[in-house]
Amino acid sequence: MARVKTDERIVVAMTELLRRQGYAATGIKQVVDAAGAPIGSIYHHFSGGKRDVAAAALRRSGAAYGELVGMLLAPYDDIAEGIEAAFVSASETIADSGWLNMCPVGTVAGEVADTEPELRTIAAEVIDGWVEQGSALYRARGLPDADAHALMLAVVASLEGAFILARTQRSTAPILAGGRAMGAFARQLTAAAANTRSDTAAPA
């Protein structure tokens, strides 16, 4: 037994509790109970205590969702179609799960942005990673750098906000509306990029 290492079980348990309850409401004892580990284990594996474990959980979730972003967007040549499909997929997942929070990063980020500098910084790095990854994909499909960046920033913000609204209202409508809006933005930007290209290719 204990096929999975203790420190990893602790991080997984923390991740799970963070997305349901957030950082402040999650107790170290809850975490070790869920992980099936004694209290002392926390401080053996994570000398920084609760904050240290939460930091590891944020980074872990960040990496996992970074991969998901790539997998969801990559199959679509059309940027707007990819974004719309991603929002639809997210709305189905959250509804099927009974409106469970998908990812702790947004929730925890909102909670600790004014009070926990270290966790705020880590959340910022995680989000930056998503934005870099997504905007690279958009650049590869022809968007200028600044537009690609703005688009992915808007997509992440819209998704995080829509998750909160969806969980609060028990409705997929906010996510679907967000997807439509981001599709409109993507189409506006791709059209502008196409115009710029044809202008350059065949100027007046």
Add this chain to the structure above:
Amino acid sequence: MARVKTDERIVVAMTELLRRQGYAATGIKQVVDAAGAPIGSIYHHFSGGKRDVAAAALRRSGAAYGELVGMLLAPYDDIAEGIEAAFVSASETIADSGWLNMCPVGTVAGEVADTEPELRTIAAEVIDGWVEQGSALYRARGLPDADAHALMLAVVASLEGAFILARTQRSTAPILAGGRAMGAFARQLTAAAANTRSDTAAPA
């Protein structure tokens, strides 16, 4: 002294602490200290304790922001312009405040959506109020009911998410990107509504 009634001072103090720390991290003692009231006052004025005070704070904030939404959007005949201006205004406010959270509703909603049914319901009512108010304005400017609703839903979600990203990254970029995206969505919807009207007026 004590010109303001005790129960109101308590609610104001709770509101302030909620937007900085969220619900779980905010203690009743912190609230009464900030309000200059003894502990007993809480349970005299709010028999439901901490949850009851937070509920009052959420409703109060909801009403205040509902008024703000109307004030920000009303001066603009063009829907997209009004939305873009509102996002720009929000980005300036949050930067000037030193990235302070503007409103507790989004933060608390994300935190308690899976754990505090009563507060979740109240947050849902507050958000519903905003969406109803905003979409009524959009309908008055010519958008069909469903589009007006989807637009305001997307705007609120985008704004809430952008606030989290802005506070986390210490940057107005997410809010400005969100504003551009919502402007694009609004223009798409207004153009579609205009086409429908001209089709009806002069059918093929």
Add this chain to the structure above:
DNA sequence: GTCTATATTTGGATAGAC
């Protein structure tokens, strides 16, 4: 009704046996 003192539980963290 205002406020103080306190009951009770739980929080994070540590010491030290094994």
Add this chain to the structure above:
DNA sequence: GTCTATCCAAATATAGAC
């Protein structure tokens, strides 16, 4: 290195004096 027992501070809530 794993785990138990415990520390101390802080949490919410209550009882009851004034």
